[in-house]
Amino acid sequence: MQIGRVLGTMTSTVKHESFQGERILVVQLEGVNGRPDGEPVLAIDRMGAGRGDRVLLTNDGQILQEMIGRKTPGRWSVMALPDES
Amino acid sequence: MRIAEVIGRVTMSKLHPALRGGRFLISLPMPADALLEGSSNRGEEVIVYDNLGAGPGSLIALSEGREAANPFGKTKTPVDAYCACLIDRLAL
Numbered sequence: 001m002q003i004g005r006v007l008g009t010m011t012s013t014v015k016h017e018s019f020q021g022e023r024i025l026v027v028q029l030e031g032v033n034g035r036p037d038g039e040p041v042l043a044i045d046r047m048g049a050g051r052g053d054r055v056l057l058t059n060d061g062q063i064l065q066e067m068i069g070r071k072t073p074g075r076w077s078v079m080a081l082p083d084e085s
Numbered sequence: 086m087r088i089a090e091v092i093g094r095v096t097m098s099k100l101h102p103a104l105r106g107g108r109f110l111i112s113l114p115m116p117a118d119a120l121l122e123g124s125s126n127r128g129e130e131v132i133v134y135d136n137l138g139a140g141p142g143s144l145i146a147l148s149e150g151r152e153a154a155n156p157f158g159k160t161k162t163p164v165d166a167y168c169a170c171l172i173d174r175l176a177l
Contacts, residue, residue, distance in 0.1 A: 006177035007121065010088070012146065014137050015170035017155060024146075024170075026088070026177060028117055039116050039128055042146050042170075051177075059135040061152045071156050073148035073169040074086055 001079060004029045006053045007040055012084060018072035019044070025078065043076035044068065056080040086169055087128075088115045090149040091139045095132060103162040107134045110168060112147060121177055135168035146170035 004027035012024070023046045031037035043056075044064060049055045055078045064077045089112035097109065112129030131147060139145050146169040153167035 006119070009177060010146070010170075010172055011174045011176070012170035012172050015146070019170060026120050026175060035148070036117060039087050040120060042088065060131070065155070071158055073152050073156050073167050075148070075150070075152050076086070 001056055001058050002029050002037070003034075003082065004041070004043070004055050004057050006049050006051050006055055008051050010042055016071075016073055018069040018074065022046075022068060023048075025055070027057060027076070027078075029057070029075060041076050042074075043078055044074055045078040047078045047081055049078055049081055054082055054084065056082055086148045088120065088172065088175070089113060089131065089145055090115060090127065090131070091133075091141050091143050093144055101116055102165055103157070103160055104134065104164070105109060107136050108138075109133065109165075110135045110145070112145060112166075112168075115144070120175065129168050133166045133168050134164045137168055137171050139168055139171050142171040144175070145169055146172060171176045 117125040
């Protein structure tokens with residue numbers, strides 16, 4: 001699990017069918033002391049996070065496969081919205 | 086998945102049978118400053134299996150690693166970079 005900051009949202013019509021009807025966020029993962037960690041990632045969100053929110057992401061593909069299907073090419077999904085510490 | 090910019094295609098003369106039917110894009114992953122400030126910085130080139138029809142200049146959702154082969158289900162497929170979405174819009 002990793003903390004990230006929501007940069008915004010991505011919209012796509014031509015996409016893998018597992019993403020039909022799913023909300024996809026652009027998230028900048030944060031490492032220790034909030035420093036950006038790698039390129040922004042695309043995460044499936046069913047928690048309704050908005051731009052600027054901090055989110056707790058999981059990169060466990062299993063969890064996402066159970067949510068949206070075993071053939072999904074996705075990995076990251078929003079697990080929780082932590083209170084601003 | 087990361088966001089990547091398609092800059093071209095690679096055509097193959099010989100292919101692993103499981104890869105037939107796909108196209109191969111040359112794509113560059115986009116760092117935060119490219120997405121937010123329009124900088125020309127890009128990540129290292131990745132060759133991506135595509136069956137959605139992405140063209141040069143378009144942005145795609147680039148799936149990498151183990152899950153890039155998920156869409157092929159049970160058939161063993163040597164794909165570790167897969168075009169999962171053609172991006173219409175990024176609201177950042």
